[in-house]
Amino acid sequence: xxxxxxxxxxxxxxxxxxxxxxxxxxxxxxxxxxxxxxxxxxxxxxxxxxxxxxxxxxxxxxxxxxxxxxxxxxxxxxxxxxxxxxxxxxxxxxxxxxxxxxxxxxxxxxxxxxxxxxxxxxxxxxxxxxxxxxxxxxxxxxxxxxxxxxxxxxxxxxxxxxxxxxxxxxxxxxxxxxxxxxxxxxxxxxxxxxxxxxxxxxxxxxxxxxxxxxxxxxxxxxxxxxxxxxxxxxxxxxxxxxxxxxxxxxxxxxxxxxxxxxxxxxxxxxxxxxxxxxxxxxxxxxxxxxxxxxxxxxxxxxxxxxxxxxxxx
Numbered sequence: 001x002x003x004x005x006x007x008x009x010x011x012x013x014x015x016x017x018x019x020x021x022x023x024x025x026x027x028x029x030x031x032x033x034x035x036x037x038x039x040x041x042x043x044x045x046x047x048x049x050x051x052x053x054x055x056x057x058x059x060x061x062x063x064x065x066x067x068x069x070x071x072x073x074x075x076x077x078x079x080x081x082x083x084x085x086x087x088x089x090x091x092x093x094x095x096x097x098x099x100x101x102x103x104x105x106x107x108x109x110x111x112x113x114x115x116x117x118x119x120x121x122x123x124x125x126x127x128x129x130x131x132x133x134x135x136x137x138x139x140x141x142x143x144x145x146x147x148x149x150x151x152x153x154x155x156x157x158x159x160x161x162x163x164x165x166x167x168x169x170x171x172x173x174x175x176x177x178x179x180x181x182x183x184x185x186x187x188x189x190x191x192x193x194x195x196x197x198x199x200x201x202x203x204x205x206x207x208x209x210x211x212x213x214x215x216x217x218x219x220x221x222x223x224x225x226x227x228x229x230x231x232x233x234x235x236x237x238x239x240x241x242x243x244x245x246x247x248x249x250x251x252x253x254x255x256x257x258x259x260x261x262x263x264x265x266x267x268x269x270x271x272x273x274x275x276x277x278x279x280x281x282x283x284x285x286x287x288x289x290x291x292x293x294x295x296x297x298x299x300x301x302x303x304x305x306x307x308x309x310x311x312x313x
């Protein structure tokens with residue numbers, strides 16, 4: 001009976017809180033966010049490792065199997081509703097080389113499409129830091145995000161996707177890493193840092209030595225705090241922003257974005273142009289040598305009337 005009473009009391013308390021929130025009577029509105037993380041077919045090992053790193057950083061995320069279609073992305077709305085997610089992070093791989101990342105707010109939008117470059121995962125050796133799995137991050141945004149309307153939309157979308165809600169079931173009550181978002185050259189640069197605390201301990205002879213301790217308090221004056229990059233890190237180039245969730249009118253389009261297919265095509269054309277130019281120079285040189293009576297760099301002998309070149313000219 002005691003267990004039944006406790007369950008009924010909890011349910012009644014939740015109902016009262018919901019009524020207070022609806023009526024605006026001072027109730028606390030919780031930030032309930034869930035992110036569906038999935039990819040298309042054709043992703044490389046680096047793309048897959050990046051997806052796993054982001055999924056490990058988001059305790060409120062739900063990783064799903066690969067999505068077959070690349071043209072009917074509106075089906076992701078039904079998939080997100082099925083898993084009770086209101087955010088979608090979709091990795092779209094093209095030609096086994098290019099990676100496009102879709103960030104969407106389900107079901108009403110907006111949706112932002114990015115081109116991801118310079119991917120570095122957590123497993124690479126240059127990242128020496130470490131943090132607790134499931135801990136909540138500090139989101140640091142550059143002041144440039146407040147200058148243009150499309151950057152404000154991107155900032156709000158990042159806040160709701162990468163911001164771990166307080167009290168999430170799989171999250172830890174610690175804040176030990178910082179996610180930095182900065183804008184440069186029209187691209188969004190994303191970095192992840194560990195908050196490392198170093199306590200100063202006085203040794204013999206009034207000499208001070210520094211030792212790393214995890215139990216140092218943030219408010220301690222003798223504690224030095226530094227940032228150590230732990231990854232992953234990548235660069236996102238915004239392409240388009242759609243008003244709806246994987247559909248609707250385009251409210252922003254990046255005119256400066258050049259498709260990687262176009263870049264590769266221009267490189268092939270430039271190489272072909274150089275090759276054709278070298279071939280033309282070679283043919284012109286042969287023609288000039290023949291006109292001067294030279295063949296293979298040596299003067300030709302006097303031709304007689306019985307020479308085959310004279311007979312069949």
